[in-house]
Amino acid sequence: MTPDSIQSYDGPVNSPAEYLKKSPFSGQILLDAPMKNRCTFKSGGPAETLVIPESLEDILIVRTLCAEKNIPLFILGGGANILVSDKGIKGITLSMEKMATVKQEDNTLICGAGLSVNAMVSEALERSLSGLEFLSRLPGSVGGALYMNARCYGAEVADIFDWAEVLTLDHKVKRIPFNKADWAYKISPFQEEGLIILKGAFRLSPGEKSSISSKMNEIALSRREKGHFRAPSAGSTFKNNRDFGKPSGQIIDECGLKGLSLGGASVSDWHGNILINREGASSEDISRLIIEVQNKVKEQTGFYLEPEVLRVGDWN
Ligand SMILES: Cc1cc2nc3c(=O)[nH]c(=O)nc-3n(C[C@H](O)[C@H](O)[C@H](O)COP(=O)(O)OP(=O)(O)OC[C@H]3O[C@@H](n4cnc5c(N)ncnc54)[C@H](O)[C@@H]3O)c2cc1C
Structure with missing residues (x-):
């Protein structure tokens, strides 16, 4: 579906849920969804309208609605780096949790932005791919780790990043390849207003399953010992x-x-x-x-x- 094929929204601007229910949007829509349950601080008020898309088409429908009606849009990953206001989040909060595909091409692991980092790390282990050990037990999603250029145990996401697919403000799906100049401490190329990260590809290398596993366990233990x-x-x-x-x-x-x-x-x-x-x-x-x-x-x-x-x- 292209944005042009999405019907124009004629209802009141304060009921995006009504519009979405009438549209081909196939994901979940939750009203006044408590954000306490969706962020690691376990605090804050509700998301006025929380949507959980099932597909790129769903995301496009939401994005188009927000653009046409000037509705604020917040992209939620695992909620591990945010402090949500007690007054909650106005407009639409879009949770990427169902966008969680995994695919391997040679030694590159391509993960949906909504996949949890824990699940991505487990997938790498399962496939005997080395390179993601440092992210073991990092809370949050692949999208959030890319956005924040998550860093721990002597490495950062930029070190293994190959490319990401994003949805741009003009509704185009664009591939962003690695460019060293785009990355720095807590800086990534995705912090530009309006980009939605759809998937990320990570350059890994074949390894010994037992040594990958023991490195992962070591880091998980260290996180527990540090009181995370x-x-x-x-x-x-x-x-x-x-x-x-x-x-x-x-x-x-x-x-x-x-x-x-x-x-x-x-x-x-x-x-x-x-x-x-x-x-x-x-x-x-x-x-x-x-x-x-x-x-x-x-x-x-x-x-x-x-x-x-x-x-x-x-x-x-
Ligand atoms: C116990 C604990 C330990 C931690 N340790 C570390 C650590 O060692 N190193 C470290 O770097 N961080 C650490 N963090 C912070 C956190 O895990 C990371 O920042 C993580 O990458 C956040 O991912 P998230 O999916 O939860 O993002 P969220 O908190 O959901 O979102 C963070 C930002 O990313 C944006 N975002 C998320 N997904 C997308 C997407 N698909 N498209 C566009 N924008 C998106 C959001 O809009 C928001 O602006 C820790 C957190 C906890 C709770």
Whole structure:
């Protein structure tokens, strides 16, 4: 289906669900869907209209509706790097979770953007392909890892990236090949307004299944030992800045801020850069704690810590 074949939307602009129900959209539509269940901070208000497309055609229908009626569109991956406003997300939130295909071409693994990173890593192991070990137990989706250029255990997504297929603002499916200049710490070519990542291809190499598996287990264990899964969080809250000479977690620790709490949110006791939803925190609690940590670090060191976590939804 091309956007031209999609009927024009004549209904009230505040009922995109009605339009989608009348259109050939074949995915799920959920109204006032609690985002607490869809993000790792386990906080925040509902998505006004959450859609779960089953196909590229579905995505095109949603995209066209949003463009024609000026409806805000947020693309949701695994929700592992976002802080959703307590007021929720207006407009349409499009979850990529059903876009989760896997295909192998030679040693390249091509994964749908909605596939979880865990599932992608398992697929690589199953096929004895090496290269994805560093992403073992990274929360989130393939799309989110590409968007954020996820980085851990001495490597980043850019190191194995071959190409990605994206949907552009003018409804074209475009292939973006690797270009070194497009990538940097927490920077990827997908952060340009309006791109929807559909799939990503990763350059891997044949390996020994047992050694791939033991590396993956080692990293999974290290994540558990570092307390990544002890409480709801979005992993590292702040970016690291080389100019500061040490990681943000160490700076926060040296400022004596471990354990600092505000409402139900705390700086974890075990890692300065992991802010957690200790007990029933609102996103406002977490957001205020982020600002509190920034202010205290600035006062004591002069450094401004830049959040890595993205605030999503209505923050006014
Ligand atoms: C316990 C824990 C540990 C973590 N450890 C690490 C770590 O070691 N290293 C690291 O880098 N990160 C880490 N993170 C953060 C998180 O896992 C990564 O940022 C992850 O890549 C986010 O993916 P996601 O699918 O959850 O993205 P989301 O949080 O859903 O979205 C993040 C951004 O990506 C955009 N996006 C997602 N999918 C698409 C798509 N298909 N098309 C266009 N835009 C899209 C969203 O719109 C949003 O702007 C950790 C998080 C947790 C909870």
